[in-house]
Amino acid sequence: MNFNFSQSQQDLYELVGYLAREHFAARAAEAEATQSLPLQNLKDFQAHGLLGLTIAREHGGKGSGVMGEDPVLYLLAIEQTARVDLSTAHCLHIHLHACHFIDQTGTPEQRRMLLRPVLEAGELIGAVGSEPGRTARGMNMFNTVAQPLRDGYVLNGRKNYATLATVASNLIVFATLRGSEPAEGNVAIAVPRGADGFCVVDDSWDPVGMRAAISPDVLLEQCFVPGDRLIGSPGTYPRERWQARHYLSLSAQYLGACEGLFDSLSEYLPRRGTAGDSFTQLRLGEIRVAIDSVRWLVYRAAWLWTQGDLQQAELFSLVARHQATLCATSVMDKAAQIAGSHALTGQGPFQRMMRDLRIHTLHSNVDKSAATIGKYHLGQSFDTGDRL
Helix, strand or coil, X not given: CCCCCCHHHHHHXXXXXXXXXXXXXXXXXXXXXHCCCCHHHHHHHHHCCCCCCCCCHHHCCCCCCCCCCCHHHHHHHHHHHHCCCHHHHXXXXXXXXXXXXXXXXXXXHHHHHHHHHHHHHCCCEEEECCCCCHHHHCCCCCCCEEEEECCEEEEEEEECCCCCCCCCCEEEEEEEECCCCCCCCEEEEEXXXXXXXXXXXXXXXXXXXXXXXXXCCEEEEEEEEEHHHEECCCCHHHHXXXXXXXXXXXXXXXXXXXXXXXXXXXXXXHHHCCCCCHHHHHHHHHHHHHHHHHHHHHHHHHHHCCCCCHHHHHHHHHHHHHHHHHHHHHHHHHHHHHHCHHHHCCCCHHHHHHHHHHHHHHHCCHHHHHHHHHHHHCCCCCCCCCCC
């Protein structure tokens, strides 16, 4: 394993770092205050050809994503973005994983229909599996139902956390085929924007953090979608454990946000006059150690996806996400201790990053991930895709 960046990785790291510092950071406060999607940031990604990061090179993209040639590449883009703006990083995460899923499991015609507009016109793609009550029911227990017809499907249900639903040209909706068992009947259907029976629920997104990563509820009421928009076959997503293929991107978001908090502290503490305090030095050093420890877990997990053992790659990605989550919660606590209460007043970047990271880490259940890893080592049945 080579711990040095390749030239293409280094170039991307520097490019997105520049975009984040010079453009994204200046827009973040207004996007949060107005609860507006960071569309200009996403247009900046388009302008530099980065909306196709997780599409295979032979299909016109950059060849990243965990199943691609260079899994690290897109993680670097997400990490550097999260360093100044978690909302933008999460929107990019949703789009890139939707593209990767289509690229890896879709037909050539679906790649032309859905991914070419991404590459040529900067269109966005979203995906949503979450829905009210699913945490209690189980990972694949959807109330959203797809009724198969001769020429397509009729969707009925309600989804939540539908990031990019208001702007995406297509939203991949996960549902259960009527009359099928949950896992075997799990289907992913690309619903085009403007489809009859598809409605975004107004005022359904008002969280304490991640306010610019607009993720509203959507209603599907007798929503007809043609049959050529079924991505993969029924059961593909749980059977191939696609949920586990998203973990590293969440880890990269947490990692980048922790770096952002460290950057803020390094600039703020000398101005506060506490840089010479031994307690401050100790806590800042602990934060640095934690971040660097997680970074190499994430990069090693990305490397494992290139080695052919998918189960080990999934398990180590779970390890990386587990530690990235613990790191984030620890960093927030230590950062608050040494920054003091005054740093958490007003509407500056430090406060925004703390709010965003606190709510965003709730996507990861550290008890569940640790138990899954324990099951593996005890020879028990386990599912790396079961994150709830």
